[in-house]
Amino acid sequence: MNYVDIGCRALLTVVFAAAATGKVRHGGFAAFVASLAPIRWIGASARRPAALATVAAEALTVLLLWTPGTAPAGYLLAVGTLAAFTATLVTGLRQGTTLRCRCFGHDAGPVRPHHVARNLGLGAVAVLGLATTATTTMATDPAGWAIALLTGAVAGLATTRWDDIAFVLSPPTR
Numbered sequence: 800m801n802y803v804d805i806g807c808r809a810l811l812t813v814v815f816a817a818a819a820t821g822k823v824r825h826g827g828f829a830a831f832v833a834s835l836a837p838i839r840w841i842g843a844s845a846r847r848p849a850a851l852a853t854v855a856a857e858a859l860t861v862l863l864l865w866t867p868g869t870a871p872a873g874y875l876l877a878v879g880t881l882a883a884f885t886a887t888l889v890t891g892l893r894q895g896t897t898l899r900c901r902c903f904g905h906d907a908g909p910v911r912p913h914h915v916a917r918n919l920g921l922g923a924v925a926v927l928g929l930a931t932t933a934t935t936t937m938a939t940d941p942a943g944w945a946i947a948l949l950t951g952a953v954a955g956l957a958t959t960r961w962d963d964i965a966f967v968l969s970p971p972t973r
Contacts, residue, residue, distance in 0.1 A: 800870075801936045802943050806951035807928030808864045811877055813955025814921060819857035821904025822850070834901045838887060839894070856880045874929035878922055885918040900962065907962040917961045 822831045828850065835846045856876060857877065862871030884902075888910050891898040900907040900914055938944055 800938050801931055801934050802938045804870070804931040804934075805938055805944060805947035806954075807874075807924050807931065808870065808947045809951025810924055810955040810958070811873075811921070811928065811951075812861050812864055813952050814958050815857045815860045815877065817903050817955075817959045819854050819861070820858075822854050824904065824916070826903070827904040828854075829886050830906070831904070834899045834906075837896050837898055838891065839896070853880075871929055871932050871959055874925045874932065877925040878929070880923040881918050881925065885915055885922070888915050888918065901916040903959050911965070913961065913965045919957065921958065 801848040822828055828902060831853075832846050832850045835841050835849060836843075841849050857880065860873050860876045860880065863869040864874075870955065888898065890896075891910060892915070900910050902914070938947070
């Protein structure tokens with residue numbers, strides 16, 4: 800494990816753990832299931848299983864990223880999950896369907912192109928992490944570990960607040 804790998808794992812762990820827990824706490828799961836209704840390719844009877852699969856994939860990603868020897872599988876699961884999310888968002892945006900972002904449990908409003916950008920960025924982090932697992936450089940300095948973990952965790956936390964950041968950085972509306 801090298802420092803880039805550690806940072807990528809930390810970032811993805813914060814994001815996927817926040818996503819999974821946000822969807823299942825305080826009645827959020829029922830709201831998440833309901834938010835899948837506008838997605839045309841998910842029928843009414845498949846919404847709950849799709850929601851369960853989503854939460855399971857997010858939780859399993861976190862587990863695989865930190866279980867010895869399974870980080871590549873965790874990165875691949877992250878890439879696949881993010882690709883499915885992104886394809887769904889892009890399809891919804893192109894069809895003019897109003898999808899609600901319940902990515903972290905709460906209703907963050909309608910899906911916008913910045914959600915697609917967020918997912919593409921997370922996918923790039925997962926691909927980078929996967930690529931770094933092939934290196935033989937071993938991270939041994941405790942201070943380096945701490946910096947990599949902290950940097951990844953802070954970036955992950957910022958990602959979970961993506962909608963707030965996009966709002967603050969967006970031009971004012973009249």
